[in-house]
Amino acid sequence: MQEKELYEPVRNWLYQQVGCEDVYAEVWDVDVFGTHGACNVVVELKTSLSFKLLDQAVDRVKAGVGHYVYIAVPATTARGGGETRFRGVVREIITRYGIGILTVDVPSGTAHILRPAKFNRNAVTRRKRGLRSIREGIEVFSKDQIGGSKGGETMTSYKYTINSIKKCLREESRWHACNNDGWMTVDQILEVCETHYAKPRTSVMQILRFDANQIWCESKKVGRTCYFRYKTTLSSIDEMQLERGTRREI
Structure with missing residues (x-):
C-alpha cells in the first residue's frame, strides 16, 4: 500500500464530514489540509503508525500550522482493540498535543474518526504574531495534487x-x-x-x-x-x- 492511496478517502472525509470549503495537498510539505471558515484542518498520511508520523503531527501542532491536526493510517493498523492500539508513549503524545486519529478503509474508500482532534491554540498565536499562514502556500495546482505522493510525482x-x-x-x-x-x-x-x-x-x-x-x-x-x-x-x-x-x- 502507498500513502497516496489514503488521500482520496481523507479528502472526501474533509469535504463531506468536516464540511471544508476547499481541500489541498502537498502545501508546505503537509500531506492534506482543508479550509473550514477561518480554520485549517491538517492531516498527515502514513501507511503505518510510526514515531516519524507522530513527529510530523507534533511539528504541525507546535508551529500552529493547523487549528486541528490529524494523523491518518489504514484501518488495519487500528484493528484488534481500536483506540487501545494507540497506547503507552504513543497515546501520551497524542493526548498531550491534541492530535486526532483517522482510520482509512482503502477498499471502501472511507475514513472514520477514531479520536477527534482538539483545537490547537498555537494556530491563534501564530496569527497574532503575524506569521505566514499555510494558505499563503496554496498554488493554482494545489487542488490537483495527490497527498502522500513521492517528491518526483508532485507538481512544483x-x-x-x-x-x-x-x-x-x-x-x-x-x-x-x-x-x-x-x-x-x-x-x-x-x-x-x-x-x-x-x-x-x-x-x-x-x-x-x-x-x-x-x-x-x-x-x-x-x-x-x-x-x-x-x-x-x-x-x-x-x-x-x-x-x-x-x-x-x-
Missing part, C-alpha cells in the same frame, strides 16, 4: 512555470507561426504565463537557457533582444523526456 512551482511556458511557445509555434515565425520575447511570454519568481524576466531568461530546456526550446538574439521558440521537430526520445518533465529546480 518550477514545473508549473515550465509547463506553462512550454504550452505558450508550442501554441505560438503551431497556431501563430505567421507572427514572427513563432519566436517570442520574454516580455511576450510573461504576458501569457504567470511565474513564481520575484524577478520573473531575469529568471525566465535563465531557465530557458538551461541545457535541460534546450531539448524543446531554441533561442536567438537580434540586437539586444533575445527570442525563444518551441522546437517544431523533436525526436521520440526528446518527446519522452518532455513527458517525464525536467526535475531541475531553482
Whole structure:
C-alpha cells in the first residue's frame, strides 16, 4: 500500500464530514489540509503508525500550522482493540498535543474518526504574531495534487512555470507561426504565463537557457533582444523526456 492511496478517502472525509470549503495537498510539505471558515484542518498520511508520523503531527501542532491536526493510517493498523492500539508513549503524545486519529478503509474508500482532534491554540498565536499562514502556500495546482505522493510525482512551482511556458511557445509555434515565425520575447511570454519568481524576466531568461530546456526550446538574439521558440521537430526520445518533465529546480 502507498500513502497516496489514503488521500482520496481523507479528502472526501474533509469535504463531506468536516464540511471544508476547499481541500489541498502537498502545501508546505503537509500531506492534506482543508479550509473550514477561518480554520485549517491538517492531516498527515502514513501507511503505518510510526514515531516519524507522530513527529510530523507534533511539528504541525507546535508551529500552529493547523487549528486541528490529524494523523491518518489504514484501518488495519487500528484493528484488534481500536483506540487501545494507540497506547503507552504513543497515546501520551497524542493526548498531550491534541492530535486526532483517522482510520482509512482503502477498499471502501472511507475514513472514520477514531479520536477527534482538539483545537490547537498555537494556530491563534501564530496569527497574532503575524506569521505566514499555510494558505499563503496554496498554488493554482494545489487542488490537483495527490497527498502522500513521492517528491518526483508532485507538481512544483518550477514545473508549473515550465509547463506553462512550454504550452505558450508550442501554441505560438503551431497556431501563430505567421507572427514572427513563432519566436517570442520574454516580455511576450510573461504576458501569457504567470511565474513564481520575484524577478520573473531575469529568471525566465535563465531557465530557458538551461541545457535541460534546450531539448524543446531554441533561442536567438537580434540586437539586444533575445527570442525563444518551441522546437517544431523533436525526436521520440526528446518527446519522452518532455513527458517525464525536467526535475531541475531553482
